[in-house]
Amino acid sequence: MNPVRSSRSSRSAPLARFSAPALVLLLLLALALPPAVTGCGGGEPTAAGDVTFTYWSIFPVGDPAESVHNTMMRTFEDQNPGVTVEHVGTSFWDYWTKLQTAQAGNQGPDLFIQDICNVKGRAKDGVSANLEAYLKADKIRKDDYLASDIESCTWNDELYAMPFSTDARYLFWNKAHFEAAGLDPETPPKTLAELESFADQLTKYSEDGKTLEQVGFHPRLGNNIFVQMVWSQGGEFFDQDMNPTINTDKNIEVIEWWVRMVNKYPVRAFNAFSTQASAAAVSPFIQGKVSLLIDNNELAWKIKDLAPDLRFGVTAVPYDGEENRTAWSGGFTLEISAAADKAKQDAAWKFIRYMTGPEVQSNLTETLRWLPCLVDSLDALKEGADANELAIIEESKYRRHFDYVEASPQWWGYVDPQISKLEQGELTSARKAMDLAQAELLRQIENYRKTSGQE
Amino acid sequence: MRWTDRMTMRRKEALAGVLFALPWILGFLVFTLYPIASSFYYSFTRYNMRSAPLWIGLANYETIFTTDSLFVPGVLNTLYFVAFSVPLNLAASLLIAVLLNNRTFGIRFYRTLFYLPNVVSIVAVALLWQWILDPTFGLINQALALLGVEGPGWLTDAAWSKPSLILMGLWGVGGTVVIFLASLQDVPASLYDAALIDGAGPVRKFRHITLPMISPAIFFNLVMGIIGAFQVFTQAFIMTGGGPSDSTMFYALVIYRKAFWDIQMGYASALAWILLVMILAVTLVVLKLGNRFVFYGDTQS
Amino acid sequence: MSRSFLSSPSPAGAALPAAPTLPPARGRARVRRVAYQVLVQALLLSFSALFLFPFLWMLSTALKTPQEMFAAVMRLIPRDPQWGNFIRVFSAIPFLRYTLNTAIITFGTMAGVLLSSSLVAYSFARLRWPGRNLLFVVLLSTLMLPGQVILIPTFILFSNLGWLDSFAPLVVPAFFGGxxxxxxLLRQFYRTIPFDLTESARIDGCREIHIYARIILPLCKPILATIALFTFMGCWNDFFGPLIFLTNPDLTTLALGLRAFQQQHTAQWDLMMAGALISALPTLVLFFSFQRYFVEGITLTGIKG
Structure with a gap:
């Protein structure tokens, strides 16, 4: 006898009563599913030659920038009859997981926004399409973009991504603080030594000496990383062949400076200071609590919004020699899926050309508050710009992205804990710390080689 | 009863057993087996989620056990977390559940309250805790200061970061409390009546009636607590990112790093399978011990 | 011994006759009872502050102006409460549409989980069949792999089934095991029910499905309510499943949709908190009403002793 079948007999009234609400729910579900399933088809009849391509970005519904981004897409569609952009926006914090998973399952979009720092990996693995033929056909000159951007988008001498937007790091200084400390408000520090001595003069404690009221300069505040400081002093983390050179004398010297700067502030006082600053969710520079800060151009726009009366200056992160002038930078690219149909790729390329062309690029700062990658558009911003804006434009041309290391795409994450140990006093010698970091990175690379299947 | 009857009953019971379990068996075969088997396969490959997995045999496992620098700290940090957070959570949630099982003024309100942290958005939780645990302005250290004690840098001091995360976890005991509460409702009143006649006090009643009667729920919360604690991730990911000095670098965080920092899904899968074996071993021991200490109403096993 | 001792602290107090039927409490017992009540209230009150605080903080953030949120000193009570944020969130994102989508997924999953898990657990708890214990360990071990490493194969599976961009990957698996x-959890509760209770029914020729539906399920209301609550909350707040399996913006759920208020460098904290609070309401209402099951307990306890 089959107990399950017997349950379906009409005699079992109690059971029927028990499951009535469940059955209603089931029916609801059954009703709800079909539209959801068919909803994805989107199969409206289209004229021959019309193309629809899918495009994923970091602008979801509800993001303040979404409407601007939509306007860009609609304008493009108006200019290119027959081409439709099917856009999906996902919050920046979730976007990368969604994109990566979808692409691993061959369900990725035809066109997508990506991170300029790791284009090479996607090029090598055949995720992103080679754009050289399009560049040639449309006579797009790579020289119209910054060499460092193009380099990051290039693999085996060919381009796999178009730089779309970027940022850069600068030294911000509070002029009122400078005046109060008897420093010339128009002369920011130019060297690490100057930065240190200015910071000492600008730092203020409460009367009992327990509370930090004003921080001169702290390398961990703002949007800064040790890599920026090292680069500006001529240090490098990798040689020509991408072998790690973490523990060179130059690097160690800068890390020593970094740790000295951190340790100037009593741990408790600084922790209290920084928590209070971050709890307020706005830069301590805007609150007028930090005199010198390394941050990206975003901070300048925020000052405009939140503290228009703040008197501040923007300049390069102190560098040692013109050849080391560097602004650490990130950025977004537009890339075409190598797996997409030719027709969709062609249409997606038209959209890339529009998004990386003068029309969109010239307005990028105004609309999305990003710096444009097209150099002419960047220079066009100089018109009517004040001194700070000029500095932002000029310095951004010295930008540089993280080195791409296949074995460890986020290599700095393996160096930073050693620096933290120095700051915490768990290690006392910067050389020892950097030796450890070097060994760790070599181990990562060696482990990567050992698991490559090519032994 | 004749033994043939008993045989038919046995067979009927076995048939019913399989049929009742069939939804899960089917679901396992269709929805679970493939992903699990795939990850097992990945663990013997190099897989960067972009090109097809490449078979490399035991190289991932070999590397993990010989030259991986985060494997051992990851295991130790995780064991520490499991050892302290599981018993602490159990004790706290049992205490709260017993309190909430009283008939007292405003009990419906209290019961809802204890579940509140579970419905608050995780981002809000993280922000809030950063503030609560702040060395100077944090609620905890300000309270300690009133007592004349200088509180530590909870999340910034490598010696205190793990205890801080364990304490934070206490705040989300609402789910466990609800299970205990449901279990306490199942204790037959007649047993307490009998105890009363024997003149048992509250402590003895709790030890000799309540505890054994809810032991299946304790056992459940223990096993799920262990499985969950071994995979501790979110708090550390949001609050400390593994630091300071890798003191909160829990095993799941190591897996995450390998998968999404280093884009080595094959290696991450190997790490995950080692974790599975560790959890399974501990769970099996607990299951074995559980049979001795857990009091079930049925007499069959 | 007086029964009054038992009337308050007993977990089964609810099932006992109400106080008036009790004999009058004697002096010492009453003092003890009052002391116990005071202790319980004191403990509950002090714990409460801990558990209520984050919720209040969320409410306070939802009501703050951006300027106040950026103020250096944190205040719990906003100076100028922005109740309008709770309305603004409805126009900033298609809140109602998201709610509907979330509700469909949640109730579908709840139906699946309750039906399916209660059946399967019955088999694991009260029926003897070959391979049961082994499969139970397999069942448990499915919880032991971190989601990160099965994410991609799961995605590929649903992609091959053609279920992407529908609610199917989020709902259908619930019907297969739950x-x-x-x-x-259910197995643990089923097993506390005395075996004799069902054995006699079985010998009387009662079918297994009837034993399950008529004897076991009615005894397990508190735990079924608990599971319903957990499932509801898990689904309602899950953003990861919808993030991975749903791409069509029309299918977006609440938890996923609310993430739009957080951008790379900024966030609309006020809207995010307001949205999160509104979306938490159904769970709270559900919890509050499901308490009936926890309070009432098992009225049939008499048959269990």
Whole structure:
């Protein structure tokens, strides 16, 4: 006898009563599913030659920038009859997981926004399409973009991504603080030594000496990383062949400076200071609590919004020699899926050309508050710009992205804990710390080689 | 009863057993087996989620056990977390559940309250805790200061970061409390009546009636607590990112790093399978011990 | 011995006759009872502050102006409460549409979980069949792999089934087992029910499905309510499943949709908190009403002794 079948007999009234609400729910579900399933088809009849391509970005519904981004897409569609952009926006914090998973399952979009720092990996693995033929056909000159951007988008001498937007790091200084400390408000520090001595003069404690009221300069505040400081002093983390050179004398010297700067502030006082600053969710520079800060151009726009009366200056992160002038930078690219149909790729390329062309690029700062990658558009911003804006434009041309290391795409994450140990006093010698970091990175690379299947 | 009857009953019971379990068996075969088997396969490959997995045999496992620098700290940090957070959570949630099982003024309100942290958005939780645990302005250290004690840098001091995360976890005991509460409702009143006649006090009643009667729920919360604690991730990911000095670098965080920092899904899968074996071993021991200490109403096993 | 001793602290107090039928409490017992009540209230009150605080803080953030949120000193009570944020959130994102989508997924999953897990757990708890114990360990071990490493194969699976961009990957699996956590939880409760109770019914020729539906299920209301609550909350707040399996913006759920208020460098904290609070309401209402099951307990306790 089959107990399950017997349950379906009409005699079992109690059971029927028990499951009535469940059955209603089931029916609801059954009703709800079909539209959801068919909803994805989107199969409206289209004229021959019309193309629809899918495009994923970091602008979801509800993001303040979404409407601007939509306007860009609609304008493009108006200019290119027959081409439709099917856009999906996902919050920046979730976007990368969604994109990566979808692409691993061959369900990725035809066109997508990506991170300029790791284009090479996607090029090598055949995720992103080679754009050289399009560049040639449309006579797009790579020289119209910054060499460092193009380099990051290039693999085996060919381009796999178009730089779309970027940022850069600068030294911000509070002029009122400078005046109060008897420093010339128009002369920011130019060297690490100057930065240190200015910071000492600008730092203020409460009367009992327990509370930090004003921080001169702290390398961990703002949007800064040790890599920026090292680069500006001529240090490098990798040689020509991408072998790690973490523990060179130059690097160690800068890390020593970094740790000295951190340790100037009593741990408790600084922790209290920084928590209070971050709890307020706005830069301590805007609150007028930090005199010198390394941050990206975003901070300048925020000052405009939140503290228009703040008197501040923007300049390069102190560098040692013109050849080391560097602004650490990130950025977004537009890339075409190598797996997409030719027709969709062609249409997606038209959209890339529009998004990386003068029309969109010239307005990028105004609309999305990003710096444009097209150099002419960047220079066009100089018109009517004040001194700070000029500095932002000029310095951004010295930008540089993280080195791409296949074995460890986020290599700095393996160096930073050693620096933290120095700051915490768990290690006392910067050389020892950097030796450890070097060994760790070599181990990562060696482990990567050992698991490559090519032994 | 004749033994043939008993045989038919046995067979009927076995048939019913399989049929009742069939939804899960089917679901396992269709929805679970493939992903699990795939990850097992990945663990013997190099897989960067972009090109097809490449078979490399035991190289991932070999590397993990010989030259991986985060494997051992990851295991130790995780064991520490499991050892302290599981018993602490159990004790706290049992205490709260017993309190909430009283008939007292405003009990419906209290019961809802204890579940509140579970419905608050995780981002809000993280922000809030950063503030609560702040060395100077944090609620905890300000309270300690009133007592004349200088509180530590909870999340910034490598010696205190793990205890801080364990304490934070206490705040989300609402789910466990609800299970205990449901279990306490199942204790037959007649047993307490009998105890009363024997003149048992509250402590003895709790030890000799309540505890054994809810032991299946304790056992459940223990096993799920262990499985969950071994995979501790979110708090550390949001609050400390593994630091300071890798003191909160829990095993799941190591897996995450390998998968999404280093884009080595094959290696991450190997790490995950080692974790599975560790959890399974501990769970099996607990299951074995559980049979001795857990009091079930049925007499069959 | 007086029964009054038992009237308040007993877990089964609810099932006992109400106070008036009790004999008058004697002096010492009453003092003890009052002392116990005071202790309980004191403990509950002090814990409460801890548990209520984050919720109040969320409410306070939802009501703050951006300027106040950026103020250096944190205040719990906003100076100028922005109740309008709770309305603004409805126009900033298609809140109602998201709510509908979330509700469909949640109730579908709840139906699946309750039906399926209660059946399967019955088998694991009260029926003897070859391979049961081994499969139970397999069931438990499905909980032991971190989601990160099965994410991609799961995605590929649903992609091959053609279920992407529908609610199917989020709902249908619930009907096939209802989750190892729930099965295990129910199994533990089923097993506390005396075996004699069902054995006699079985000898009387009662079918297994009837034993399950008529004897076991009615005894397990508190735990079924618990599972319903957990499932509701899990689904309602899950943003990861919808993030991975749903791409069509029309299918977006609340938890996923609210993430739009957080951008790379900024966030609309006020809207995010307001949205999160509104979306938490159904769970709270559900919890508050499901308490009936926890309070009432098992009225049939008499048959269990």
């Amino acid at each position: 989750g190892a956590f729930n099965i295990f």
